[in-house]
Amino acid sequence: MRLQLNSPVKFLKGVGPKRAEALQRLGIRTAGDLLYHTPHRYLDATTVTPLARVAINQDVTCVGRVVSTGVLPTRRGLRVFRAVLRDASGLLECAWPGRPFLERQIKKGQLLLVTGPVRYYHGKQIVPSEFIVLAEAGDDTDGDPGLVLPIYPATEGLTHRQIRALVQQHLDELLPLVVDPHPAGFREGHQLLELHRALELMHRPPKVADAQLGRRRLAFDELFDQQLVQARARHLAKRSRVGIRFELKRELTTQLKENLPFELTNDQREAIREITDDMTAPLRMHRLLMGDVGTGKTVVALFAMLLAAENDYQAAIMAPTELLAEQHGATLTRLLEPLAIRPEMLLGRMTAAEKAAARQRIAGGSPRIVVGTHALIQESVSFRRLGLAVIDEQHRFGVEQRAALVEKGDAPDVLLLTATPIPRSLALTLYGDLDVTQIRERPPGRGTVKTALRTDAARAKIYEFIRTECAAGRQAYVIYPVIDESERADLKAATTMAEKLAKTFAEFRVGLVHGRMKAEERDTTMRAFRDNQVNILVATTVIEVGIDVANATVMLIEHAERFGLAQLHQLRGRVGRGAAASHCILLSDSSEAAMRLQAFTETTDGFKIAELDLHERGMGELTGARQSGGVPLRYANLETDLPLLDSARAAAAAMIGTDPALEKREHAAYRERIVTRYERGFELFRVG
Numbered sequence: 001m002r003l004q005l006n007s008p009v010k011f012l013k014g015v016g017p018k019r020a021e022a023l024q025r026l027g028i029r030t031a032g033d034l035l036y037h038t039p040h041r042y043l044d045a046t047t048v049t050p051l052a053r054v055a056i057n058q059d060v061t062c063v064g065r066v067v068s069t070g071v072l073p074t075r076r077g078l079r080v081f082r083a084v085l086r087d088a089s090g091l092l093e094c095a096w097p098g099r100p101f102l103e104r105q106i107k108k109g110q111l112l113l114v115t116g117p118v119r120y121y122h123g124k125q126i127v128p129s130e131f132i133v134l135a136e137a138g139d140d141t142d143g144d145p146g147l148v149l150p151i152y153p154a155t156e157g158l159t160h161r162q163i164r165a166l167v168q169q170h171l172d173e174l175l176p177l178v179v180d181p182h183p184a185g186f187r188e189g190h191q192l193l194e195l196h197r198a199l200e201l202m203h204r205p206p207k208v209a210d211a212q213l214g215r216r217r218l219a220f221d222e223l224f225d226q227q228l229v230q231a232r233a234r235h236l237a238k239r240s241r242v243g244i245r246f247e248l249k250r251e252l253t254t255q256l257k258e259n260l261p262f263e264l265t266n267d268q269r270e271a272i273r274e275i276t277d278d279m280t281a282p283l284r285m286h287r288l289l290m291g292d293v294g295t296g297k298t299v300v301a302l303f304a305m306l307l308a309a310e311n312d313y314q315a316a317i318m319a320p321t322e323l324l325a326e327q328h329g330a331t332l333t334r335l336l337e338p339l340a341i342r343p344e345m346l347l348g349r350m351t352a353a354e355k356a357a358a359r360q361r362i363a364g365g366s367p368r369i370v371v372g373t374h375a376l377i378q379e380s381v382s383f384r385r386l387g388l389a390v391i392d393e394q395h396r397f398g399v400e401q402r403a404a405l406v407e408k409g410d411a412p413d414v415l416l417l418t419a420t421p422i423p424r425s426l427a428l429t430l431y432g433d434l435d436v437t438q439i440r441e442r443p444p445g446r447g448t449v450k451t452a453l454r455t456d457a458a459r460a461k462i463y464e465f466i467r468t469e470c471a472a473g474r475q476a477y478v479i480y481p482v483i484d485e486s487e488r489a490d491l492k493a494a495t496t497m498a499e500k501l502a503k504t505f506a507e508f509r510v511g512l513v514h515g516r517m518k519a520e521e522r523d524t525t526m527r528a529f530r531d532n533q534v535n536i537l538v539a540t541t542v543i544e545v546g547i548d549v550a551n552a553t554v555m556l557i558e559h560a561e562r563f564g565l566a567q568l569h570q571l572r573g574r575v576g577r578g579a580a581a582s583h584c585i586l587l588s589d590s591s592e593a594a595m596r597l598q599a600f601t602e603t604t605d606g607f608k609i610a611e612l613d614l615h616e617r618g619m620g621e622l623t624g625a626r627q628s629g630g631v632p633l634r635y636a637n638l639e640t641d642l643p644l645l646d647s648a649r650a651a652a653a654a655m656i657g658t659d660p661a662l663e664k665r666e667h668a669a670y671r672e673r674i675v676t677r678y679e680r681g682f683e684l685f686r687v688g
Helices: 017-025 031-035 100-104 160-177 184-189 195-203 208-239 252-259 266-279 297-309 322-339 352-364 399-406 424-430 456-471 494-504 519-530 565-572 594-601 606-617 619-623 642-658 665-677 679-685
Strands: 041-045 059-073 079-087 090-097 111-120 124-126 130-135 147-151 286-291 314-318 344-346 369-372 386-391 413-418 435-439 449-454 475-479 510-513 536-539 552-558 582-587
Touching: 031 160, 041 111, 041 208, 059 090, 059 100, 079 100, 079 111, 090 111, 130 147, 147 160, 147 208, 160 195, 195 208, 208 642, 208 665, 252 297, 252 322, 266 286, 266 297, 266 413, 266 435, 286 297, 297 314, 297 322, 297 369, 297 386, 297 413, 314 322, 322 344, 322 369, 322 519, 344 352, 386 399, 399 413, 424 606, 424 642, 449 456, 449 594, 456 475, 456 552, 456 582, 494 510, 494 536, 510 519, 519 536, 552 565, 565 582, 565 594, 565 606, 582 594, 594 606, 665 679
Parallel strands: 090 124, 286 413, 286 435, 314 369, 314 386, 344 369, 386 413, 449 582, 475 536, 475 552, 510 536, 552 582
Antiparallel strands: 041 147, 059 079, 059 111, 079 090, 111 124, 111 130
């Protein structure tokens, strides 16, 4: 059978059923998958040190002939395999503690490359982290002076050395099967290597820098495929996006502007202008408004809702929780009072009679602005004329839920809101099919939030500070990473600590909320906290997005090292919402996390924190979080590859602009690759 890239990996020499099963755990099902299973790091063994010149505590790479081998027991019963190497400069011993089985692999007379630290034990020794047999006994070659050793992602039952041997065994056979979809002119324009050369450099780089050249080509292809999917989605959306062309009548919107109890920030004005331009254009708006906690997204959304209302359309805003919907309802009621407009509320907890009456009013068209939760998307809800759908904390809703609200109208405009700032690079990959507006500027008059990192030694002082704040009539949050101690015995847990804190702060009311409580029970406690009937709220991250309590001035986060930076930022955003100075205290005894937690205390800019988070967690974890049918990035690094992403985005837009369904013969390879690789790409390209 002739080998092809889509041949099952089990047919490759050296792969039996057991190995095929292990390879499958790594996502390697075909010969092509093995070729694209690239190293995640490299061990640079190109600089070889003569054996006589190695120094204690250095990491070195040496090459020598094996002159003797043996297994020696230690006093503690550990068996150590030893081999003595010789080169032109002299002799040196290598020791492999606990690996006596190497006696069957390393033989006298072989030429061996070893790399690892030099230790002192009855004389100098190398303790190799890696070794490679360069030549067998009797082979006259002096061997390669040094190599770059690729280290592959491995799995149980299959070491990175075994994967390396398998790749090297088949690489010369697989590389000629690679077909490059990019023509020479395209490659030159984007300064890209040929595909088979890039793969060769990834698996056999003469220098570590050469592997980076190969990775750059694979990263471009990965981003280009992704951007083709986004460009296709944008094209289809525009083609089907003939929507409502609103007129800027400056009736309700001007009244709101004149009656606002505060000045809009420059960012808010710019966001309103972009949204207005979208809504007054013939195509449907599909925009994401991304702004940090407290930057005033709700007011921007209200201007959009009033633009729809003054054109005799209805606008609806859907929030993921009842508390958040109530909060929006209260904010909008306050801001709309001078305009004599009262928003209609539709929540799951309303009585059947209240809901029926609200649905009847919505269907009749009398409420111009409707605020609700998932209750808005039930079949029994119909709008007379829905012109704008606003979806808050849009990532908390599934694709189908968002679509269900939009389908309540006849091609309404869509505005998505998120309080989770993300870097531009991530926005381009995750939301490339949306127009994105960022709000970074905070309205004046917001209280400042001081952030401090403390160890457990400061606990008594912190508690005293919380007592002082609560005695002055203010409130505090205390956050824990787990609900109960059975989850992690080494971590303080919310349920246990709520009981302890109730005793410590006996003069105050302490409440508890966590994710395992019934929604009604949780909401009751959070409402009590909102209404200042609870002074100290003990919680898990369930409060990360939710209530706006202007009176809360202290946020104490225990085991802060257990949270991501973006998560810490969302938690910190729960305080500083009133005029009083607020404090976020991170409690952690982790020396490993001290540097990143200190970096967090030095900035309140959510976008900067998102960059730090991206740097810390890597883009794979972050990109994998969105329900888009996409795949996490394997080769591209969004921290360093932004120019590559911009280049891929422009090239994808140009290609889709001339061939929207990739139907031209020269684009067939792109289409096939996307349909195979992306669930979403299959949907977008299957019908041409």
